[in-house]
Amino acid sequence: MSPVDGPGIFNPNLPVDQAVTxxxxxxxxxxxxxxxxEVDCPDELRxxxxxxxxxxxxxxxxxIPALWAVQExxxxxxxxxxxxxxxxxxFTPAELESxxxxxxxxxxxxxxxxxxxxxxxxxxxxxxxxxxxxxxxAAGEGADAHITGFxxxxxxxIAPMVSIDQRYYGPLEPxxxxxxxxxxxAGEEVLPEKALAKRPLAADLPEGGS
Amino acid sequence: xxxxLETRVLLEHAEDPALRTLDGYKRLxxxxxxxxxxxxxxxxxxxxxxxxDSGLRGRGGAGFSMGKKASFLPRGEMAKYLCCNADESxxxxxxxxxxxxxxxxxxxxxxxxAALAADxxxxxxxxxxxxxxxxxxxxxxxxxxxEAGYLGTDILGTHRDLELVVHRGAGAYIxxxxxxxxxxxxxxxxxxxxxxPFPAVQGLYGGPTLINNVETLSNVPRIVANxxxxxxxxxxxxxxxxxxxxxxxxxxxxGNYEVELGIPTRDLIYGLAGGPAEGHEVKAFYPGGxxxxxLTPAELDLPYSFEAMAEAGSMxxxxxxxxxxxxVSIPHxxxxxxRFYHHESCGKCTPCRExxxxxxxxxxxxxxxxxxxxxxxxxxxxxxxxxxxxLCVLGDSMAMPVSAMVNKFRxxxxxxxxEANAPYAAVEGSPLTLGAAT
Numbered sequence: 001m002s003p004v005d006g007p008g009i010f011n012p013n014l015p016v017d018q019a020v021t022x023x024x025x026x027x028x029x030x031x032x033x034x035x036x037x038e039v040d041c042p043d044e045l046r047x048x049x050x051x052x053x054x055x056x057x058x059x060x061x062x063x064i065p066a067l068w069a070v071q072e073x074x075x076x077x078x079x080x081x082x083x084x085x086x087x088x089x090x091f092t093p094a095e096l097e098s099x100x101x102x103x104x105x106x107x108x109x110x111x112x113x114x115x116x117x118x119x120x121x122x123x124x125x126x127x128x129x130x131x132x133x134x135x136x137x138a139a140g141e142g143a144d145a146h147i148t149g150f151x152x153x154x155x156x157x158i159a160p161m162v163s164i165d166q167r168y169y170g171p172l173e174p175x176x177x178x179x180x181x182x183x184x185x186a187g188e189e190v191l192p193e194k195a196l197a198k199r200p201l202a203a204d205l206p207e208g209g210s
Numbered sequence: 211x212x213x214x215l216e217t218r219v220l221l222e223h224a225e226d227p228a229l230r231t232l233d234g235y236k237r238l239x240x241x242x243x244x245x246x247x248x249x250x251x252x253x254x255x256x257x258x259x260x261x262x263d264s265g266l267r268g269r270g271g272a273g274f275s276m277g278k279k280a281s282f283l284p285r286g287e288m289a290k291y292l293c294c295n296a297d298e299s300x301x302x303x304x305x306x307x308x309x310x311x312x313x314x315x316x317x318x319x320x321x322x323x324a325a326l327a328a329d330x331x332x333x334x335x336x337x338x339x340x341x342x343x344x345x346x347x348x349x350x351x352x353x354x355x356x357e358a359g360y361l362g363t364d365i366l367g368t369h370r371d372l373e374l375v376v377h378r379g380a381g382a383y384i385x386x387x388x389x390x391x392x393x394x395x396x397x398x399x400x401x402x403x404x405x406x407p408f409p410a411v412q413g414l415y416g417g418p419t420l421i422n423n424v425e426t427l428s429n430v431p432r433i434v435a436n437x438x439x440x441x442x443x444x445x446x447x448x449x450x451x452x453x454x455x456x457x458x459x460x461x462x463x464x465g466n467y468e469v470e471l472g473i474p475t476r477d478l479i480y481g482l483a484g485g486p487a488e489g490h491e492v493k494a495f496y497p498g499g500x501x502x503x504x505l506t507p508a509e510l511d512l513p514y515s516f517e518a519m520a521e522a523g524s525m526x527x528x529x530x531x532x533x534x535x536x537x538v539s540i541p542h543x544x545x546x547x548x549r550f551y552h553h554e555s556c557g558k559c560t561p562c563r564e565x566x567x568x569x570x571x572x573x574x575x576x577x578x579x580x581x582x583x584x585x586x587x588x589x590x591x592x593x594x595x596x597x598x599x600x601l602c603v604l605g606d607s608m609a610m611p612v613s614a615m616v617n618k619f620r621x622x623x624x625x626x627x628x629e630a631n632a633p634y635a636a637v638e639g640s641p642l643t644l645g646a647a648t
Contacts, residue, residue: 055375056375057289057332057415058397058415060396060397060398061377061395061396061397062397063397063398064377064378064379064380064394064397065377065378067380068339068380098399099397099398102382102399102556103339103379103381103382103400104380104382105339105340105380106381121301121500121546121550122301122302122459122496122500122532122543122546122547122550123301123302123458123464123532125546126459126460126534126538127459151299151301151383151550151553151554152300152301152302152500152550153340154299154307154338154340154341155304155307156301156302156303156304156456156459156464156530156532157304157456157458157464157466158464159458159459159464163340166340166342166343167342167343168343196343197311197343200225201221201224201225201308201312201465201466202457202463202464202465202466202467202482202483203211203212203213203463203465203467203482204225205465
């Protein structure tokens with residue numbers, strides 16, 4: 001007799017799933033708001049989050065800024081960090097986790113010290129964004145950096161471009177990736193000539209410049 | 211020096227780094243004089259009327275009258291809010307970045323005056339998390355404005371209060387949608403809300419909320435200073451004013467150019483941005499960011515205005531032109547576009563979540579050479595089933611350009627498919643000769 005011919009849950013050929021007879025047991029007890037003394041939150045982080053909460057009419061609005069603060073402190077949104085923020089903000093850790101997992105820039109997994117985001121969207125793709133990403137991945141092998149392709153970073157004027165630790169650089173040639181990573185790891189100023197901050201308005205660029 | 215085709219109003223003196231500071235803003239363009247005038251001498255209705263008469267249309271994409279939107283807010287004693295949408299994430303758009311980076315005080319003054327028109331006591335700038343550099347600049351400028359008494363309590367001794375907070379997002383295109391922005395600002399996942407109620411009635415924290423784009427608000431000080439008639443002196447009847455246009459892709463000088471609305475699109479692409487590289491031609495262009503249906507070279511001479519772009523079946527959107535020259539494969543460009551929206555779909559509405567997913571899969575089949583011409587019809591029908599069927603327009607933003615590309619460049623899609631099928635066609639056509647040859 002094949003399992004499907006049998007009388008459902010009474011089929012002797014099938015192991016009986018506990019969930020069928022006893023109901024599903026939740027994997028964890030329902031989450032509670034952790035108390036401050038349970039989480040060992042550094043004073044600095046607590047004060048920062050309290051200051052952030054005070055800026056808004058509703059403390060929940062400080063969720064994203066608080067997660068930024070956690071990420072700044074620990075390098076990524078660690079479960080402990082989220083529990084600490086949750087204790088300060090009086091939310092369950094799950095509520096903050098749900099926010100952290102929604103946004104591309106908040107990392108819920110460990111990432112390196114440096115963040116390198118290479119734009120691969122339409123304008124950058126047309127001008128060599130994919131090749132630039134490959135070059136960064138190759139040059140950054142083994143480096144303490146998180147290198148990813150990214151959706152439009154809003155700098156199509158300097159395509160193909162990259163955001164390195166939240167600062168924009170472009171337009172870049174693939175062979176500049178290695179230099180950028182060397183400078184970054186050595187703690188030097190990265191590609192000073194290619195920083196967006198120093199770029200004039202398009203119409204003010206010297207003739208023939210790009 | 212501005213190019214002869216440019217009309218710099220918002221970007222006046224933008225080449226001077228001093229403009230970024232409060233002193234520089236006052237010295238170079240007479241900054242904050244308009245806020246003083248509005249706060250000391252004008253009533254809410256006067257400011258509103260000036261904005262409405264000016265015909266200023268929202269610069270974020272929808273092009274709705276800014277003054278009208280502000281007038282929708284109910285009157286009376288209640289907490290009202292103003293949100294500046296600086297979550298510029300549409301592929302091809304980078305004008306707000308330039309405005310915030312070069313002239314942050316113009317935006318702050320615009321917010322202060324708009325807050326008067328909306329009777330809002332609390333304002334927020336929701337800036338995308340990627341723009342950390344610009345957010346730092348805004349933070350510094352806001353601190354200066356507080357220090358000088360243009361923000362805070364009892365502003366300029368007029369008993370008016372305004373708190374302004376720079377709120378950094380964390381990387382999600384959907385937060386540029388106004389109701390998703392509100393959810394994100396309230397500290398939740400950025401999912402769009404059902405409309406109505408519209409934010410003007412029930413927005414942030416359930417209170418009436420005015421949401422405007424950076425460029426829209428940056429226009430406010432000049433309009434209130436010089437009057438609606440002055441503003442209408444620029445641009446066309448239905449699209450008054452100047453516009454900062456982002457031009458990128460296959461052009462020689464990509465960048466932001468401020469022009470009067472209504473100038474020929476050709477002047478923007480060729481005159482200002484230098485046109486495609488030597489020996490190449492424009493094949494297609496998105497006139498208003500990646501969500502606008504692509505146009506062809508035949509439409510290059512259309513005036514660049516809200517009404518002309520709408521008439522051509524596309525839209526001016528955020529005012530971002532992406533040019534594809536003759537080297538760009540349209541099926542690949544369609545795939546790139548679709549992938550973006552697939553990645554950014556929040557997943558709340560089925561047509562968008564599944565539609566973007568399957569469009570990507572089908573376009574991948576096309577470029578891998580595994581599709582049949584029938585797939586093109588299926589792609590088109592999927593787009594039809596997304597449009598208008600979701601809470602927000604993210605799905606439509608993919609459906610519009612993708613269906614335009616399939617319709618206008620069907621030959622190219624079919625050619626890609628035919629080329630991939632060519633070896634099989636040979637086998638089907640002459641099995642015996644093929645056998646003889648081997």
